[in-house]
Amino acid sequence: MxxxxxxxxxxxxxxxxxxxxxxxxxxxxxxxxxxxxxxxxxxxxxxxxxxxxxxxxxxxxxxxxxxxxxxxxxxxxxxxxxxxxxxxxxxxxxxxxxxxxxxxxxxxxxxxxxxxxxxxxxxxxxxxxxxxxxxxxxxxxxxxxxxxxxxxxxxxxxxxxxxxxxxxxxxxxxxxxxxxxxxxxxxxxxxxxxxxxxxxxxxxxxxxxxxxxxxxxxxxxxxxxxxxxxxxxxxxxxxxxxxxxxxxxxxxxxxxxxxxxxxxxKKPWSVGLVNWNDKLICRAVVWLSMKTGKPILKLTEEDYNTNGLSDLILEYDTAYNINIQIFNRLQHTITGWPGGKPNSDDSQRPERAEPAKKRVVIFSPHPDDDVISMGGTFIRLVEQGHEVHVAYQTSGNLAVHDHDVQRFIEFIDDIAEEYGLDQEVAHNQLEKINKFLESKKGGESDMDLVREIKGMIRRGEARGGARIAGADDDHIHFLDLPFYETGKVSKKPVGQEDVDIIRDFLDEIKPHQIYAAGDLADPHGTHKVCLDAILLACEELKEESWFKDCWLWLYRGAWHEWGIDEIEMAVPLSPDEVLRKRTGIFMHQSQKDRAPFPGNDKREFWQRAEDRNKETADEYNRLGLAEYEAMEAFVKWKWETNSI
Missing domain, CATH: 3.40.50.1360 (Rossmann fold)
Structure with a gap:
């Protein structure tokens, strides 16, 4: 703000x-x-x-x-x-x-x-x-x-x-x-x-x-x-x-x-005089609409005056003109073309029309944030012909239950026995893992082998989710940023090695669009570190010619959602797209039912995502805009101010 x-x-x-x-x-x-x-x-x-x-x-x-x-x-x-x-x-x-x-x-x-x-x-x-x-x-x-x-x-x-x-x-x-x-x-x-x-x-x-x-x-x-x-x-x-x-x-x-x-x-106009600007006016009008239960276009001067917003009317404009301005502002955030609609007037759209086919990078801090937070948009971008790359920034190995490791290594052991493969190696590793897990104390770091297997489990799930969204294996990337690989819940601060990995990856792809997690309520801080690494890498790339035409969109969804007045691009989802997104989230079996780190929200991640996407759509509808099944929301990062 x-x-x-x-x-x-x-x-x-x-x-x-x-x-x-x-x-x-x-x-x-x-x-x-x-x-x-x-x-x-x-x-x-x-x-x-x-x-x-x-x-x-x-x-x-x-x-x-x-x-x-x-x-x-x-x-x-x-x-x-x-x-x-x-x-x-x-x-x-x-x-x-x-x-x-x-x-x-x-x-x-x-x-x-x-x-x-x-x-x-x-x-x-x-x-x-x-x-x-x-x-x-x-x-x-x-x-x-x-x-x-x-x-x-x-x-x-x-x-x-x-x-x-x-x-x-x-x-x-x-x-x-x-x-x-x-x-x-x-x-x-x-x-x-x-x-x-x-x-x-x-x-x-x-x-x-x-x-x-x-x-x-x-x-x-x-x-x-x-x-x-x-x-x-x-x-x-x-x-x-x-x-x-x-x-x-x-x-x-x-x-x-x-x-x-x-x-x-949240409501600075109720504290004292404020400097009204477009963002603050939008927040005030959305708040007023929600408080009165009226669509924006039905708000009256009396509504403004009786709810502490008389200064806005006196200093800025009539209620009618303000209502029209904010309604149009919100209407223009809605688009079914997250990569831009080709051959169209984009002056009132959140994304550029050109180039018609964009190179897109979706950064996912954990191996499931992409489908949880923007799975529907991921699907749209692929189906609309953009070159979509998804990059998983961390292995997410910490968020895998020990019993999943035992289950997978036993599966490998059974495969070796069933097909007459060299069983000795798998069996020895199984014994080593079982011995470690049986003696493992609460909070103790995993041995390297266990961490590697947990990482493999999450990689497989990430591939499954990305494939549901339409990505092929050549466009699925695992960055395994070093800051995460401590073997403990506490992570290292972002380092130059992390920044170098992201910078080199971006410089190779040269994207027109970057999507990254702005969901900084993540209780473990990984999202914040991952975003910091992206921003530092972009700072090093800002003089590159391709970067001057690169936009960064921030998504949320796993932990909380953007406020309506903050949203700059809202992508509607059909009922079928909601179900397909859910299927993509279901690919992350190690995070279903009882994820190791659920936070304070008892719902599974697919439930959180659907509820938040539906609530965003419902809020747009309550404000007087079109009714959709669900919406994914994004805010654009402003390079000139390094802020949203």
Missing amino acids: EKDILKYQLRSFEKIPSQIYEDKEEASKHVAKTISLLMRQKQQEGEYTILGLATGSTPIKVYDELIRMHREEGLSFKNVITFNLDEYYPMRKGDDQSYWKFMHDHLFNHIDIDPKNIHIPDGEIPIDQVEEYCQEYEEKIEALGGIDIQLLGIGRTGHIGFNEPGSWDSSRTRLVKLDHLTRQDATKSFITKDNVPYRAITMGIASILKAKAIYLMAFGQAKAEVIAQTLEGPITASCPATYLQNHSNTRFLIDRPAASELTKV
Whole structure:
């Protein structure tokens, strides 16, 4: 969203100050700088800085920046004492999922902090000693004068630390039971929910509220709803983060996706004066149509005036003219020709008419995102004669159940026996795999052979899905970007090697159209890294002659969908195309019924896709446009501004 939308706020619905940043890097650097200034001040005064630290993906960039400051700017941690919020229970310090290991890997091993100044709840303490241990943890903090700066993330249940819904503001450090949603979210670290501990030791709400300053960070679309509830809703035990409204020095640092449900972002006209532009007018009119239940062309000046949009009428135009403008805008997004309609006037169409036959690259972060998110458009592009390439950016091997590996290797063993092939190799590998899987611990990384087989399973499924869409094998590509191949749920940041692979691939194809995942609510972050790699590769290609005629379209669908006011190309699907798309998704058998990483949505991916595609079509219809069975939606990336 344009920055100037927020320039003229006259009032706020938020009960805690918040700052919106362009990305997590910018927000994290601000927090790190604040911490470093306090540390240096305390050093000059010969005092200790007491930091309350958090784990998870949210604070990693803060820790990275603090490490950089230590190495490049001489920031010393010798006068720092830390207390971590929480730890799973039971949990051994050396386990990959322990917060003790997380903190040492991401911060403590890289700075000059005294080990005796590090305090992390002990997940190995005997159960009969936990209560006494928790009391001593509180007493240590109080004896040092309390925490100077407390870092927080926030869970989708509204938990801070592991203070789940139902926690009271008087709660102190204690052993708690984890909410099922919290455990579900933790599967990204533990592989399956069954491996996630049921309990944890956490500082309490009262413990957190004693900190002199609190900085809560939240990034990504998945946090948008709970952020809005926390900042704008009432204080309630059902959303423990709302207790922060009672703290006099709390600040929220969030990125634009996490801020998307805040009133000042979603409906800025209800906050104060705004700079109206085409995008914002479209959002306001769509909102008004949905709120009143009227098609756009039936909205009246009274509707505008009684719903807080009188300024739009006064400053811009009449209701009638605004209605016509927005109706036409939305009408022009609808096209059955995603690659452009040949020999036609394209001035009011989302895609160019020429060249009539385009080279197209569909990037799929995981081996099933292509058919889930744009399977119908994939079919259309192939049937309309375009040269369509699909490129699977990662192997997706992590999202395959162990029992699928056993099933496939047993199949190979049976084939060898049935047809008199060399059975010894297959049988030996089967024994090796079974032995590993029988001894495999929760969250343990797979051995290389198991990972390779899981990757093969997903490759076969990807080929099946792409073939249903009409692609032939010469146009199906597996990039296997290195950032993904860690063997763990946590991935490496995008690197030059990843960018080189994508750049060379694009330079070979020289596409007129690129489709990529803009579905950044993916809870595991793979979509974001894959998009970053594409954008970095395109930045290196921008001076190439072919690239000047290349458009990038972003799709969603696996995790959430574009808002109607955001959509720039909507491709209608017939009932038959919906069924064919479903068949393509069904080719991904390892992800059916019970996918390893389903997120918070209990529906299977084919159900999510169909429901979202149908809802998009229904929303267009409710706005007064034509009725379709389903629609896939896209937003165009603007190279000139590097934004949507």
